[in-house]
Amino acid sequence: MIWLTWRQFRIQAVVVSAILAAFGVLLLVTGPHLVTLFRDSTFAGCHSNCATDAGNFLSSPLIGKTYHLVYILGAALIIVLPGVIGLFWGAPLVARELESGSFRLAWNQSVTRERWLAVKLGVLGLASMAAAGLLSLILGWWASPIDDAAGVGASGGFENRFFPALFGARGIVPIGYAAFAFALGVLIGLMVRRTVPAMAITLAVFAALQIAMPVGIRPHLITPVRDTTTLTASAIQGLGMNKDGQIATVFAPASSLPGAWIYSNQVTTAAGSATLGAPPQACQSQQSFQSCATALAQKNLKQVVIYQPADRYWSFQWLETGIYLTVAILLAWGCFWWVRRRLT
Amino acid sequence: MIEFHLDSRSGVAPYMQLIHQVRHALRLGLLCLGDQLPTVKDVSAGLAINPNTVLKAYRELEYQGLVGARPGVGTFVTGTLSGTSLAVHEPLRRELRRWLGKARRAGMDEESIEALFLSTFRSATEEEIA
């Protein structure tokens, strides 16, 4: 049964392996150079207040341009990989057999259809998880200098790893995504019985969930920290007005929270209202920004930051992986139920 | 070794056709005492017929005393037909000519005589076997 699983899976495995291998070679070749650049930078030797050094490192010519491309490519690849697995490994697994009628050959050998499904799900499921895990490992190794820097002072198109768009590209969650996408594909293939529609539906459902997770689910997994501090002049970096001449926004990035996942960063009045009223005199005339900032600080404004601290990163990784793996197991159980109950 | 053939349109049951072909071969001397008949497997594979049909024919030939089965080896000719034929033929031939004359004088044409002969022959043969 394992021989048959491998024999039918050969091409898909080779294609994905080739892509991963090619990208892996790129990473292996450029990785040591990146490490060298890191060691030579001021950021490497920095002990405190490293945000500017980090920013300089990230915007240096080689990293800011060439390696940025590899960085983006790696993130895209690992974000897309689970979807590809669901689409090309999962959806056709049973759907193609049902569509072509070859299940009438397979299910009359001396193996029950449960065993047939179990071996296929097991072997390919493990392969999916291994592929995602391996890519995450090697990408994480390659990007560690960049991730370290971005964790201190994200800039120049590099984000800290807690950032929603990048969270799924590092750590162990890709393993959960891959297992889920694969199990989802197999179940949809079982239910739909036609390969191409199954692939389309799998893609739609998977994409929807991958968007819903960072937007609607992940933020609620652990209650975020809500920090209210008095806004100091040094924190203010900009001011925006609306058309009525009132203050629209006060730009005060939360630089004391490196590596954190910031939900929102708002400047409110002492009472908590978001309407900040008219700008002080010092800001309306053409005086220096410094006096404007000081004048604003005297309005006793509050800075309210809702965020997840950086040290919660791994809790989120484990939680989310756990959720996806649990759903994957439920989907796999659903596959067994469907194959026995509904296909007769 | 003889080779069998089947005429699927003759209206004669396949097993009977096999019996006839063995008896015919015996009469013509194509099969002699001790010769082996084709195996059930070869006949059924060659003609694409049910092995039970072949078995039935061989069993009937065995009952008629013409062949004998040796388990594990095959079926072999144990009796002959040619001995009886010559001596018995002449009186029977004369009787048949007399009967044919009677049928013609009764007004039957060739087709009716043939039909009468064949249907009587067939039903009599079946009664014998049943």
Place this chain on the structure above:
Amino acid sequence: MTALHASGLGKRYRQRWALSDCTLQIPEGRVAGLVGPNGAGKTTLLHLAVGLLAPSAGTITVLGGEPASGPAQLAKVGFVAQDTPVYAGLSVADHLRLGAHLNPGWDDGYAQHRVDRIGLDPAQRAGKLSGGQRAQLALTLAIAKRPRLLLLDEPVASLDPLARREFLQDLMEAVADQGLSVILSSHLVADLERVCDYVIVLAASRVQIADDVDGLLASHHRLIGARRDPASMPGDQEVIQASHTDRQSTMVVYSRQPVLDPAWTVEQLSLEDLVLAYMSQAANGSRGARPALEVQR
């Protein structure tokens, strides 16, 4: 031992019963032909027997076991589905390896020998084989696992005459060699006459008749005589089919006793005529509510 035992078996798809009230007891050691028009339920019955379908009503046991109930049961029953599915991307040799890996009872020597004899190229992909070659490959896979019962769904329907003959020859050889029991479905009766010694007529989703061919041919007769109303026939002669001109009636009757009435010319039926008589009776719906005729021994 019974090869197939069905009791009140039925299968429903949405509103329509593809098979209903099917009761059969096919003995082992037979080559049984399952005949009937398209859509009569032959494929449904075979799929129920191999466990690809579950019954909506009634029960079915095959060689004493529930279909597809475990590896042992699956090993006992070989099946070739309609259109002889194979894996188009796998080579002939790969298919044999598939059989070897998935069947403990696999006879590799037999399989290789057969592939040689059929003249298949082991390296050729199954998708490139002709219809006849595919059917032979599928038959090889089904027989090489050494089952006790072989089920074939219209195996020769799409084959040319030569391929058809070769397929049946190989099948008969395997039956003679291994004592295999076979149930094969077909809507071509002529092929079955040489090969089957048991016949089941399935029409209008019901079993019309099921018995040994010898018994059927001995108990059914064609009667030709003066015009007569079928309802006026004696009670022990059941009229299956009747056709009339203004002077003459031709009837196909079932009668355990020989018909001795001199008013009739009694003729033997061919298996094909017999089957057709039952199929047209079912098509005319003249059975009504009477239960299907199954000759008991």
